[in-house]
Amino acid sequence: MATSDDAFERSTIRAISWRLLPLILLGYLASYMDRVNIGFAAPTMNAQLGFTASIYGFGGGLFFISYALLEIPSNLALARVGARRWLARIMITWGLVAMSMALVRTPWQFYLGRFLLGAAEAGFFPGVIYYLGLWFPQAWRGRAISRFYIAAPLASVVMGAVAGSLLGLDGRLGLHGWQWLLIAEGAPAVILAFVFLRFLPDRPADAAWLGPEQRAWLEAKVAAGNAAIAAPDHSQLRALLRPAVIALVLVNFLYLGPYYAFTLSAPTVLKEATDLSASQVGYLIAAGGITGALGMAFTGWSSDRRSERYLHLAIPLVLAAACFAAIAFVPAPGVVMAAYLAMMACYFGISAAFWLAPGEIVHPRAVAVTVAAINGLGQVGSFVFPWLWGVAKDRTGGFHLGLSLLPLSFLAAASIVLGLRHAQRRAG
Template sequence: MGRHVVNSVSADAYEDGVSQERTMGKVARRILPFVCFCFLVNYIDRTNISFAALTMNKDLGITPTGFGWMVGVFFIGYCISEIPSNLALQKFGARIWIARIMVTWGIMTVVCAFARTPTQLMIARFLLGVAEGGFAPGIFIYLGYWFPARWRAKAIATFLLGVPLAAVIGGPLSSAILSLHGLGGLKQWQWLFLLEGIPAVALGIFCLFTLKDSPSKAKWLSPGEKAWIESELQLERARIETTGHMTLGQSLTDLRVVILSCTYLTGLIGLNGVYYWMPQIVKSLGLSNVEVGLVSAIPNFLGAVAMILWARSSDRTGKRVWHVTATCLLGALAMAASSLAHDGIFIMIGLTVALIGAFGFLATFWALPSTFLTGRAAAGGFGLILSIGNSSGFFGPYLVGWLKQTTLGYSGSLLALSGFLLLAATLTMIFRRSVRSPRESVPVSPSPGLMGK
């Protein structure tokens, strides 16, 4: 009876696209700016070690290979806690668990400021990874509670804007903080960890009062709007489960999940390898710390714009696999071209285009697992994909550091990263052969933009 009433409301009151777009626009304005800002802070705290390295490596005696380990150990902790954290989210609710994650990662970022040896810093970075584990997949699952499939890619892309915007804002901010040498008896990099860790704690507390666990608990939605969203999500889950209900255990061994895990791993090796080393690559061109922050922001800003445009194109056309493959190929070609360049301007142009491709991959990839994962299977499947994929945070930066120390330059590193992006494109095409057409699996949004033009 309840489902009949819900579906009746959906059909009678929200059969026109205008009402649907108005409702989803309201949801987007309430949820997406906050979660995007949270992810921005998350990525600043995760990656600020790349700017801290400009002075920290010398103070603590950290080699290029050692820096690769400093970056990578974070992801070991992150991957270990990924799936348990997702299952805890299912048990305790998104609002409470996401708030817990944010408060603990903020505290651990502050702890990094008081490391006195490379070993202490490595332990703190590992615990930071454990604290952060589950945040991104938790938000992916949370957005699935609010956004039907035809709006979800744009919602996820808006959330993931936090990645490039973290560099756009975090780069100049981190460079400015590095000017606080000697203030209060702390070194520049210590101030960096301290000042950039505190906001996460405040946001975690604010999260408890901002996020709602489901549309039914949102006072800012009308009864009809709540009913329509719940109906759309119920119908979507029913369509997916008609092809065969997947348990948690099955999701962890499903061939499609394994292929997507490897795709995400190889794609992110290309992205993280550049992202974490970008400040030092730019610094090697002879720029000051302040100039490094400003120049590093440019490719990330363009990557942010590309993410939104590419996600809209993916939702409008429904050609999910093609959009993921094209971005990987673009990034691979640009990275290879950058490895062959000798002039600083051409190196930066190549890296900019490569990041546009890598961020485009990030924006459109997550529409693929959503075509066949729901419920606890989604928690496990998303967690596995992210656990394997996020190990790229170890392999990518470590590979760049090892090749730089071995070859005394970045050309070999960039060429290797190009190869991983090419492999990601190949794996995406293999995934396409293992499922029916994504255009048939995922409804296409009737309008070009989630937030309106």
Template sequence: MSDADSEKANRDRIFKQAFVRLMPLLFIGYVMAYIDRINVGFAALKMNADLGIGPAVYGFGAGVFFIGYFFAEVPSNLILEKVGARRWIARIMISWGLISAAMVFVQGEKSFLAMRLLLGAAEAGFYPGVILYMTYWFPKEYRARMFGAFSVAIPASLAIGAPLSTAILQLDGLMGLKGWQWLFILEGLPTSLFGIMFLYLIPDRPKDAQWLAPADRNKLQSILDEEKRSVAATHGSSLRTAFTDPRMAALSFIYFANTGANLGLAFFLPQILKSTGLSDMQSGLFTAVPYLFGTIGGLVFGYISDRYNDRRLTLATALVFTSLGMVGAGFLTGSLWAVAFMSLAAIGLYGAKAPFWALPSMFLTGSAAAAGIAVINCIGNLGGFVAPSIVGWVRQETGSFEAGLYFLGGLVLTGAIMTILVVNQRFAEAREPRVALGKQSA
């Protein structure tokens, strides 16, 4: 084995060890986050009738989560960089778990909207915080796979959460509580408990990882520090970059489109399936099917993106899959054949995340990365407010989800076109001269 091969094998060994120790904990945390975020879609099967919440108010409430999320996101990520990921991510998990459980006290439309707003503010910072945290541990040639593996938690949470949530709904009447109230309690409180565990299990940086040998610890930290210096020398690391670079606007829109399609489908999928004549339990089981395919999409697109060092075509292809799936599902609304197209859409939705999140770190580092990743995520997640609100309004006005699905397909197709135009050969170039290490960098 040559020295270069030996060096690569040693690097792979170290990163594999970090992956095995960190990813299961991050994965479980995000599964819990997403279950707590979208379990309102299953609660709605009973809660809306019990509380007199109509489709438009429900769609607005499902999306208002992201208004709270929007305003708390950037401050949350900047605090994380200052106080450390371990403490701040644990704080986020504990608070959102408690607020999710407190949904048991919702009495009507106003309290429903208020609690969804608070839940969004509490969860703000978790996803971009973990994305930032992974840049502390994995260099760019590994990131699409890491982000892909982490993002698989989303379809996995829906595949797990769908049958779990509909099963909990069957507890209706136990101890005088409605089934949807048990849903919030039994899926919220465990998240807070896991947040306490998280505080003791996750190190902030490689240099803090006692489970790595000292030589491996130093090597891993030096590799990441060198990459950080290289990005900073080319692009700088000031906060201004996160708010003024035109690439930020393009990435925010692409993520807006993908997230809007994702949550526009997730919040209404149980109701779409139930409208075909399925029972609550059957709706929950069929809801899991697209997300099983989404899990495969996240892993496959992440591998392809890293294997061929390509972000542009893998991302655009994933977005086109989503668009075709949404349009096909709209055309077949009312038929279980729509599940096949929803599965195609899910492959694209979660396949897009791996190449997408490898893009910001190509020109952001330090404080710019902390703020930039949060900006992209919070603006992008406004799609989670806009899309469910529009789909809910369309459903109320037309009595069908068909036009809403067409809207989602068109939105994400626009994101695919934006990807082709923006993520070009100049994407990773410096946009203005930087002075670093005594030299002028172009």
């Protein structure tokens, strides 16, 4: 039977969830959409501009180099300036750069645009992870992260649903369809930035919509949970040298880079493997966004319920490897479609579990920098793998070589996670 304290806790968490998470979800949806929408633009953009797969893969991956370089500085600035203003600044900058990508004409302009887009977006995701840590107690954090991070698979739903219509505007006002797509999908970030400035409070103490007792309880609960994790490092940067943090960097490198190598070319890969039309591929990718959202929601819920993070990360890593193997080695259209839908559920389940680990390894004072470092250094793989993917495509004339290597990377990441789990259990 629920006590009055339980009811008070649930009502407080419900209040902050409904006030904060939908807005943050929309912001991250816009972020993820602007990061990968060139996958839909690529077939016509590359053909019209004369870009090879190597040029496209190198430029697509350049986003993650500047993103990685500026992650830590951006989050140090966020902690100083405040989440509301800094996240809004990030959104305005990346929205404008994303729209300007419609102006590229040469490979070097494409490279510059992707590099600047990564620099503009740097810090948004780890900044949100840090921000949620100020609002949600440890027992609720997994659900909070999965409910905002669900925007990533939902972005696939939105892109898959609208890409065909936007590409169909080809010739309107003298613009190509891929230009309409980039402009229309970059604008929401700029608009949402002003909504953030108006409605996103920095800390519970600033939330006028919470009662005084709720604000006091929330800050005490979060502080108590944080105190139980570890003593703060004298230097935030010292936390980055911990073996567990280095292990998470490697895991992020090994699963994130291969995923982006695939997803930046997913519309083309799926079209070739299934003989679906461009609009049908869009619907398949939208369906993958739905299975991804379900996988993410389930993993966040189950991980909190069982108070376990590492198996919830290792198991979907292994399953994702199996899905990529099926796409690579079983060319039947039905198998490829089913494997793609299952892979999306696994991948976003991985993401839901992965970002719960840093908050249980380092003290909250170091979380912003630690998450930024894990995300930023791991994102280097998101440059390396798409670039090599494009080179392999140009050298072999197809995607099979790249696809066949993806399972190995995911299995390597799973082995590191299991080793980290063993080390953490021994230390505990």
